Structure formats: C-alpha cells, structure tokens
Amino acid sequence: TAEKEFRRAQTLLKDQIISEKDFEQIRLRYETARNAFDAQASRVSAAGIAVTSPISGYLKSRMVGQGEYVSVGQPLAIVSQNKRLQLKAEIPEKYFSELKEIRSANFKPAYGRTVYKLSDLNGRLLSFGKASADDTPYIPVIFEFNNAGDIVPGAFAEIFLLSRSMEEVISVPVTALSEEQGLYFVYLQQHDDAYKKQEVALGLNNGERVQVVAGLKPGDKVVTHGVYQVKLAATSSIIPEGHSHNH
Structure with missing residues (x-):
C-alpha cells in the first residue's frame, strides 16, 4: 500500500539509500492516497459506503452481496448502457412464406401495458431465419431499436408484426x-x-x-x-x- 511504501521510504532515506527527490515523489503519492481515503471514509455510514457508477445505465448484474468484504480492484457490478436493444420474435414454420412481407413491429412488455412502436424508436428489421432451429419449430425474426429508457433487457413481450397496409377494413x-x-x-x-x-x-x-x-x-x-x-x-x-x- 501507499502507506507501507512511505514508511519504508523514510527508513531508506535515513540510510541514504534513496535520494530526497525519490522520497518526495513517494511522499506525494502517499498524501494523494490518504486524501482520497479520507474523502471516501467521510461517506461511510452504518449502511456502508455509497458507490457511484462512472457511467449512466442499468444494473445488469451485482457481483457482491450485502455485507461482503471487497478488495481493491475487485469488480462490484456490471452496468449496461443498453442504448440499442434487440427484439426477437419466434414465428411458427407455417408462416415462413409470409416473413418477407414483415416491415416492422409493435410490442408490449409482459410487465406493463404500454405498446411501443419500433417506428418511434429508430427501429429496423435486422434479419429473419431461413429455417427453424433443430430443437424448435419456430423461425426467429430479429429487430433492433433504441431503448426508450424504461424497457427491461431480457424481458418477454407480446409482439405485433407489421407488414403491408390493409385498405377498406373496419x-x-x-x-x-x-x-x-x-x-x-x-x-x-x-x-x-x-x-x-x-x-x-x-x-x-x-x-x-x-x-x-x-x-x-x-x-x-x-x-x-x-x-x-x-x-x-x-x-x-x-x-x-x-x-x-x-x-
């Protein structure tokens, strides 16, 4: 640690093993580390210390639990910005011939009632499968869109696929x-x-x-x-x- 290095440097300086210039650099590193520690210590409460993410986004996973001890440099959590998300629809094989007509989609997440339109989220069709997977009778259709800020990555959703417009319908x-x-x-x-x-x-x-x-x-x-x-x-x-x- 910076403190151990500083204490050792004091001894080395007395024995004239290191120069005054080298000692001063070590002392400055120690002072910087101590000031940073004091600033962090002032934020400690009975509930622990508040840790602020360097970027805005969503907490994707937490790597330590409540009350666990951590060491310097240990990852605490993964924060994802999720600026672009993917929407995956699984289509029964019998509709394969109609996939080429798909242009866009609307969707409603399972956790809410809001219907999102890909046309409002800079969405686009990325791809659709040419055949079903070996273990499922469904063909994947993949879209990409901007996260509106309240869409949970990985959530299930009801998807409404959009193709050509229909005329003279009620x-x-x-x-x-x-x-x-x-x-x-x-x-x-x-x-x-x-x-x-x-x-x-x-x-x-x-x-x-x-x-x-x-x-x-x-x-x-x-x-x-x-x-x-x-x-x-x-x-x-x-x-x-x-x-x-x-x-």
Whole structure:
C-alpha cells in the first residue's frame, strides 16, 4: 500500500539509500492516497459506503452481496448502457412464406401495458431465419431499436408484426373492446344518451387497433374510452356519457 511504501521510504532515506527527490515523489503519492481515503471514509455510514457508477445505465448484474468484504480492484457490478436493444420474435414454420412481407413491429412488455412502436424508436428489421432451429419449430425474426429508457433487457413481450397496409377494413382501438367469457363486445352509440352492447368478431391486431371482421359496419359510432364505466352502468340501466368515434 501507499502507506507501507512511505514508511519504508523514510527508513531508506535515513540510510541514504534513496535520494530526497525519490522520497518526495513517494511522499506525494502517499498524501494523494490518504486524501482520497479520507474523502471516501467521510461517506461511510452504518449502511456502508455509497458507490457511484462512472457511467449512466442499468444494473445488469451485482457481483457482491450485502455485507461482503471487497478488495481493491475487485469488480462490484456490471452496468449496461443498453442504448440499442434487440427484439426477437419466434414465428411458427407455417408462416415462413409470409416473413418477407414483415416491415416492422409493435410490442408490449409482459410487465406493463404500454405498446411501443419500433417506428418511434429508430427501429429496423435486422434479419429473419431461413429455417427453424433443430430443437424448435419456430423461425426467429430479429429487430433492433433504441431503448426508450424504461424497457427491461431480457424481458418477454407480446409482439405485433407489421407488414403491408390493409385498405377498406373496419378497425377499432383496443380500448374500445370488452371481453366476456372469450367473446368480444363494443358499445355502439345509438343516439346522444343511448348505447347498445354489440358482439364483434376480430381479425388482425397491431397492438393499438384491432380489425373487426363482423359486427360493425362503416359509419357506426363506438365508445373508445371509458368502456368499463359504460359496462358497469349497463347493469344498472344508467348509461353515462362516453367517448365515441366513427368507424
């Protein structure tokens, strides 16, 4: 340590084994180390010492546990900046012929309700497999995107693959749907203060909007927000004002 080196240098100087110049350099190193130690010691509390990462990012792994002793130079943790993440979708083999139509994707992490759009995150399609792996009947499709700051690396997600746009279809926001025993319903606005519960059959889904293949016609107005409140009110025959939208 710097202190041992300094004590040894004092003895060597007395015996004229080292020069005054060499001793002064050792003394300066010792003073620098002692000042750094004193600064760290002032931060020690009953809970230990606070360690600050030299970079911003996410704690990927911790290499020491609570209360463990550490030595100089021992790694404590791995911090990852994760500026770019990858999104991996696994597609059943039967859809192999359609993979070339994929352009982008939306996804919803399993730990939240937010739907992220790769188009908003500077995302792009990296690659897709030409065949399934030996141990699985699925074909991987890989995307890359910027981390929005609240996306957990390694988390599972529901992925909505996007291909070419569809014309002349009826769709509603996901928020317009209510589910009962596997069936889906929307609330049609019949006039200012009257709504009708309407069963619908669903098609494709991009995470934000869902295709309706039966149950609605062009021009129908449906409640898009506050569906749960309308559903509750329907059981008591009191229908509150909802937010409707033309489709």
